[in-house]
Amino acid sequence: MNPQHRATEIRANCNLLVIIGRWSIGGRSRPRKALRSCPDSMQDLQGNACMIHYDLAVLGSGPAGHFGAIQAAKTGRKVVVIEKDDRVGGTSAITGTIPSKSLREATLHLTGMRQRTFYGSHYTVKDNLTIGDLQSSTSQIIANQTATVSAQLSRNDIRLIHGTGSFLSPHELMIEHAQGQEMISADVILIAVGSRPARPPGMEFDGQKVCDSNQILLLQDTPRRLMVVGAGVIGVEYACIFSALGCQVTVVDQREEILEFVDRQVLDVLRYHMQHNQVEFRLGEEVINLKTDGHDVMAITRSNKHLRADCLLYTVGRQGNADRLCADAAGLTVDARGRIATNEVHQTSVSHIYAAGDVIGFPALAATSREQGRSAVCHAFGIITCSEYTAMMPYGIYTIPEISMFGPTERELTKQAVPYEIGIARYREIARGQILGDTDGLLKILFHRETLKVLAVHVVGEGATELVHIGQAVEALGGTLHYFAQAIFNYPTLAECYKVAALDGLNRVRLAGQSTTKPELAAVSEQKSSKSKVAATG
Numbered sequence: 236m237n238p239q240h241r242a243t244e245i246r247a248n249c250n251l252l253v254i255i256g257r258w259s260i261g262g263r264s265r266p267r268k269a270l271r272s273c274p275d276s277m278q279d280l281q282g283n284a285c286m287i288h289y290d291l292a293v294l295g296s297g298p299a300g301h302f303g304a305i306q307a308a309k310t311g312r313k314v315v316v317i318e319k320d321d322r323v324g325g326t327s328a329i330t331g332t333i334p335s336k337s338l339r340e341a342t343l344h345l346t347g348m349r350q351r352t353f354y355g356s357h358y359t360v361k362d363n364l365t366i367g368d369l370q371s372s373t374s375q376i377i378a379n380q381t382a383t384v385s386a387q388l389s390r391n392d393i394r395l396i397h398g399t400g401s402f403l404s405p406h407e408l409m410i411e412h413a414q415g416q417e418m419i420s421a422d423v424i425l426i427a428v429g430s431r432p433a434r435p436p437g438m439e440f441d442g443q444k445v446c447d448s449n450q451i452l453l454l455q456d457t458p459r460r461l462m463v464v465g466a467g468v469i470g471v472e473y474a475c476i477f478s479a480l481g482c483q484v485t486v487v488d489q490r491e492e493i494l495e496f497v498d499r500q501v502l503d504v505l506r507y508h509m510q511h512n513q514v515e516f517r518l519g520e521e522v523i524n525l526k527t528d529g530h531d532v533m534a535i536t537r538s539n540k541h542l543r544a545d546c547l548l549y550t551v552g553r554q555g556n557a558d559r560l561c562a563d564a565a566g567l568t569v570d571a572r573g574r575i576a577t578n579e580v581h582q583t584s585v586s587h588i589y590a591a592g593d594v595i596g597f598p599a600l601a602a603t604s605r606e607q608g609r610s611a612v613c614h615a616f617g618i619i620t621c622s623e624y625t626a627m628m629p630y631g632i633y634t635i636p637e638i639s640m641f642g643p644t645e646r647e648l649t650k651q652a653v654p655y656e657i658g659i660a661r662y663r664e665i666a667r668g669q670i671l672g673d674t675d676g677l678l679k680i681l682f683h684r685e686t687l688k689v690l691a692v693h694v695v696g697e698g699a700t701e702l703v704h705i706g707q708a709v710e711a712l713g714g715t716l717h718y719f720a721q722a723i724f725n726y727p728t729l730a731e732c733y734k735v736a737a738l739d740g741l742n743r744v745r746l747a748g749q750s751t752t753k754p755e756l757a758a759v760s761e762q763k764s765s766k767s768k769v770a771a772t773g
């Protein structure tokens with residue numbers, strides 16, 4: 236794209252310095268400066284398009300853009316958010332995080348799965364459950380989420396432009412929308428355009444037989460047999476949801492293991508549950524072609540297997556959206572996967588342009604994207620933030636049962652030769668676990684064998700994604716197992732797992748012949764014993 240535009244720029248409240256000029260990518264013709272006022276109607280007196288100037292322009296209204304924009308507005312900056320979709324909230328609110336979690340919750344509720352320990356394996360809350368039943372609650376939650384984001388933007392006086400943004404130059408953006416084109420300029424630009432599902436060339440995605448993670452939300456019928464290609468987090472989460480709905484699910488991946496970054500013991504619990512729900516794994520198999528054969532969709536693997544299903548969900552990777560921004564006009568480079576490189580404060584190679592969220596790659600989570608967007612804006616405007624606590628990042632995987640963790644796995648600690656020990660609590664021994672009917676869940680604390688400092692927590696079971704934060708806080712504050720062993724927890728709660736796991740861990744250390752006394756208590760008891768020795772001899 237090489238647009239040539241007449242443009243007028245209004246600086247500071249639309250009444251001061253105006254730039255009139257000819258625009259081109261690559262700087263062949265540059266704007267000429269003139270002093271001229273321009274009314275609010277976006278056109279100057281000659282009928283040229285106006286270009287309003289902002290302190291911050293944000294491309295994308297997902298978690299990274301939303302949080303970045305609000306942070307800047309809260310500190311008095313003039314902010315615009317450009318969003319290409321007709322709804323705000325991004326992948327997180329519309330096609331990813333919130334819809335998939337809502338679908339999972341509706342599935343768990345309406346299938347009665349949580350109560351089956353008590354009422355039998357055939358118990359359901361709603362008979363003849365359809366995908367439409369699940370979609371209705373999901374779409375209400377999406378509507379509430381987008382309305383909340385929209386209200387927050389407007390409450391903070393952030394201008395929202397619905398249109399597709401791209402770069403004209405390092406400080407200027409062009410926005411194409413239903414009414415035509417518009418240009419804006421900004422001191423700081425935050426790229427928060429997220430990512431889209433990656434699609435292999437040559438595969439046709441019709442949204443019913445072959446779909447990606449956006450399209451699966453719009454299925455018209457629940458498939459009888461679903462094939463999930465790609466056993467990453469998204470694929471495994473959907474495999475669990477559809478198997479809970481009674482589909483026969485096959486998970487295919489070229490890797491030999493699903494979710495390899497998860498603790499082995501935790502993964503065993505998940506795999507046990509998935510297999511119990513009739514999920515079949517075809518690991519070490521690469522899908523090289525797709526065909527339709529009558530009603531069936533067929534995945535052909537490199538080992539020449541022909542795997543059949545009614546519907547295939549393709550969840551192999553995501554592609555960043557920076558490849559559609561004309562980023563070179565701003566002097567930026569985009570990699571083959573549509574991502575932009577940044578430094579540790581989310582600054583790109585052009586110092587006033589920042590990037591946050593999925594567009595910068597790993598870890599590509601809503602949880603991290605929001606904080607990246609916010610901290611990028613804090614850096615850009617010199618807003619002082621607290622850096623005293625650096626908590627380890629938690630991961631939440633909303634499989635059935637759910638998984639959560641922070642810190643290294645046993646395998647990683649072993650590789651690094653860290654002297655560690657574990658403490659485990661099993662939900663079946665915890666009153667709240669029994670009340671909830673979750674008897675397979677477990678919480679595992681990994682701690683330093685000598686200092687007893689918390690190193691990691693891995694949880695599988697009901698409430699795992701909430702529970703993990705207790706351990707995360709204790710770790711960030713430098714706590715040891717003694718905190719959990721001594722603290723009083725509400726009873727009956729799942730949080731009690733921490734106490735049980737800590738007592739188990741201390742016991743293991745004691746059995747190994749090591750002292751488990753807190754250093755300060757050890758000092759007191761030493762003082763006491765030397766005083767009594769003095770008294771005895773005196």
Ligand SMILES: Cc1cc2nc3c(=O)[nH]c(=O)nc-3n(C[C@H](O)[C@H](O)[C@H](O)COP(=O)(O)OP(=O)(O)OC[C@H]3O[C@@H](n4cnc5c(N)ncnc54)[C@H](O)[C@@H]3O)c2cc1C
Binds near residue numbers: 298319427428
């Ligand atoms: C199925 C699924 C489940 C997930 N589950 C979780 C989860 O449980 N927990 C979690 O933390 N994360 C989860 N994620 C990841 C999470 O959704 C993303 O990490 C997060 O949404 C990224 O935020 P973002 O702001 O970078 O981008 P997005 O949320 O993708 O937002 C980017 C926005 O930019 C807009 N845009 C793109 N190009 C342009 C342009 N040129 N001009 C203007 N606007 C543009 C897009 O329309 C979009 O609204 C999940 C993702 C998927 C797909």
